[in-house]
Amino acid sequence: MMKKRKKKRQPADRSPHADASYVCDSCGEEIVVTVDISAGSHQDYVEDCPVCCHPMRLRVALDPDGEAHVQGEHE
Numbered sequence: 001m002m003k004k005r006k007k008k009r010q011p012a013d014r015s016p017h018a019d020a021s022y023v024c025d026s027c028g029e030e031i032v033v034t035v036d037i038s039a040g041s042h043q044d045y046v047e048d049c050p051v052c053c054h055p056m057r058l059r060v061a062l063d064p065d066g067e068a069h070v071q072g073e074h075e
């Protein structure tokens with residue numbers, strides 16, 4: 001009689017991305033951005049608002065649980 005092998009459960013892969021939002025200083029819209037969490041716990045970059053096209057400086061901070069927090073300010 002053959003014994004059945006149990007498959008080991010693989011832990012769920014953690015996504016290298018997280019969604020976060022900020023409010024555009026120019027148009028007042030809430031903007032949801034996808035953050036590349038593999039780029040580090042503190043990030044600073046410029047991205048155009050997808051609603052009004054004004055450049056926004058985005059500052060990203062990841063908390064110890066991997067949750068992304070974004071602060072946006074008019075460039």
